[in-house]
Amino acid sequence: MPDFPGDDSPIALNAYEELAERYAAQIDTKAENAYYERPATLTLLPDVKGMRVLDAGCGPGSYSEWLISHGAEVTAVDVSPTMVEYARRRLGPNVAVWLKDLSKPLDFLDTASFDLVLCALVLDYIRDWGRLFQQFYRILRNSGLLVFSVGHPFTDFLHSKRPDYYATETVEATWTSFGIPVVVPYMRRPLQEMIDSIVNSGFAVEKVLEPEPSEELKRKCPRIRKGLSKLPKFICFRASKIQKVTSISEAAME
């Protein structure tokens, strides 16, 4: 059972406020992101030219920038005011960057208005995936895609103090790789719960990736490569919205 009854506050807000300046400065070149997570997640994207895309948990906006440079029309959301500030600076005045908590209803976004939701390295901080995925389902058009990356459930379990793989729990890690020690709380959950949340929200899982170190990472950071070739740090999913047909006449209209 989850260990967070009744608590609805964004668990990693303080940590990301503390990290935002360094995160924004380093994210384009930081090995685990630039040469490992991002290249893997990007392989799951379709050709985004002309697509309306939600960058959910945009941070300082590096994914949004990539999407725009590949022809997408982007809307971005993040809960950290400093991250939003960096994203606005980076993306300019023509991109809507909302300061919003993804754990709350996304009422500011229209139903069936997006072709793709990209949610990179954010679901680690979301307690109730089902509630958020229902919102993603609502704002996506039929057959729209949800692509996300998240901490790998097996590797995250190795950091758990509770010897129960099946538990969903809040854990903490002290990150030092951005140059200062920051305690980052995050959620750990079993793979089964991840898949159930996707499928029960009306999506079909199309592809799952347990990324291996890229050639670039192997060349640039042999130390990181060694660890990552034995244990996947992240897992990436691509899922598509299944259309709910409520009547035969509705189906005939499609």
Ligand SMILES: C[S@@+](CC[C@H](N)C(=O)[O-])C[C@H]1O[C@@H](n2cnc3c(N)ncnc32)[C@H](O)[C@@H]1O
């Ligand atoms: C690891 S960063 C990923 C940023 C970006 N997606 C990337 O890959 O560069 C996680 C981001 O999730 C945001 N975040 C955490 N909890 C959130 C929530 N409840 N609602 C919206 N954003 C959240 C943080 O503020 C942070 O910017």
